Amino acid sequence: MRLDELGEFGFLARVQAALPRGAPGVLLGSGDDAAVLVCGDNYLLVSTDAMVEGRHFRREWLAPAEIGERAARAALSDLAAMGGVARGLFASVAFPPDTDVADAEALARGLETGAVAGGAHLLGGDLIASPGPLFLDVTVIGEATAVWPRGGTQPGELLLVSGELGRSASALALLASGVSVANLRIDLRERFLRPQPAFDLVAALQPLQVVTAALDLSDGLLADLGHLAESSGVQLRVNAPAVPVAAAARQTAANLGREALPLALASGEEYELAFTIPRESLEAVQQAVVQGGARPVTVIGEVVSGSGIVVEGADLPRTAGWDHFGDAP
Numbered sequence: 001m002r003l004d005e006l007g008e009f010g011f012l013a014r015v016q017a018a019l020p021r022g023a024p025g026v027l028l029g030s031g032d033d034a035a036v037l038v039c040g041d042n043y044l045l046v047s048t049d050a051m052v053e054g055r056h057f058r059r060e061w062l063a064p065a066e067i068g069e070r071a072a073r074a075a076l077s078d079l080a081a082m083g084g085v086a087r088g089l090f091a092s093v094a095f096p097p098d099t100d101v102a103d104a105e106a107l108a109r110g111l112e113t114g115a116v117a118g119g120a121h122l123l124g125g126d127l128i129a130s131p132g133p134l135f136l137d138v139t140v141i142g143e144a145t146a147v148w149p150r151g152g153t154q155p156g157e158l159l160l161v162s163g164e165l166g167r168s169a170s171a172l173a174l175l176a177s178g179v180s181v182a183n184l185r186i187d188l189r190e191r192f193l194r195p196q197p198a199f200d201l202v203a204a205l206q207p208l209q210v211v212t213a214a215l216d217l218s219d220g221l222l223a224d225l226g227h228l229a230e231s232s233g234v235q236l237r238v239n240a241p242a243v244p245v246a247a248a249a250r251q252t253a254a255n256l257g258r259e260a261l262p263l264a265l266a267s268g269e270e271y272e273l274a275f276t277i278p279r280e281s282l283e284a285v286q287q288a289v290v291q292g293g294a295r296p297v298t299v300i301g302e303v304v305s306g307s308g309i310v311v312e313g314a315d316l317p318r319t320a321g322w323d324h325f326g327d328a329p
């Protein structure tokens with residue numbers, strides 16, 4: 001059987017089934033946003049994120065410095081998704097041998113710029129020649145006093161999402177239609193080039209100790225919520241009209257003759273957080289977000305017993321998000 005027949009998640013399930021459970025010093029292994037290792041009184045977080053030219057980025061869309069910065073920011077987002085802070089970043093890069101030295105240097109500088117934006121530095125990596133496209137793999141190391149796993153929510157809790165959705169998919173849709181990155185409106189371009197890991201939200205909410213489960217939105221809200229529901233063994237009911245859709249996404253959707261909500265629900269690489277809290281903690285969360293100057297959060301649904309995702313208040317086709325061995329968006 002081929003990988004594209006089995007699918008990303010089918011393959012991962014096979015790998016994970018073959019790994020040992022409960023290794024000493026390991027709180028969480030494969031299957032969450034980051035692995036969690038016990039380290040003294042704290043938790044050490046480790047996550048990796050790989051990107052390959054032609055699949056995750058195109059060189060006509062992104063300058064080398066932008067490729068590096070975006071990769072660093074995307075990788076760091078997995079630390080925020082665990083409720084952690086960043087400590088360091090490592091990058092292995094496979095360059096085609098004919099890559100201009102200035103371009104390679106710019107990519108490395110971009111990695112450091114992205115690391116610094118997340119409160120860390122580029123601490124090392126590996127450099128190899130690629131017989132094909134440009135490839136990079138970013139490893140991030142973080143730390144947390146308590147972690148926000150995917151599997152921690154239970155029926156009765158509230159489901160929230162941070163920020164506003166849809167700009168990432170809007171940017172991609174416009175780029176695919178022939179608009180250049182330079183001609184994207186600034187809020188779409190920024191979301192596409194410089195996603196913001198939710199460390200502001202971690203700083204505001206971690207002291208409350210109320211987040212029971214979280215993940216960052218890389219595949220699209222509905223697809224990512226599917227992972228949360230599965231890990232926690234619950235059903236997530238999403239009130240579609242409550243999902244915050246960015247004004248720029250509404251406008252882009254209208255210009256392209258598409259509906260804004262399905263675009264926002266399937267918008268990947270948003271790097272916002274979806275998370276759950278006990279109902280009685282909502283007021284404290286809203287206060288902490290305002291007082292901490294963090295990005296806004298919105299209640300979009302609730303956790304009930306059962307499985308999967310139920311979207312209420314909208315008629316949607318049953319597709320959203322994507323699989324890395326399926327068709328590219």
Ligand SMILES: [Mg+2]
Nearest residue numbers: 033078081216
């Ligand atoms: Mg993630």
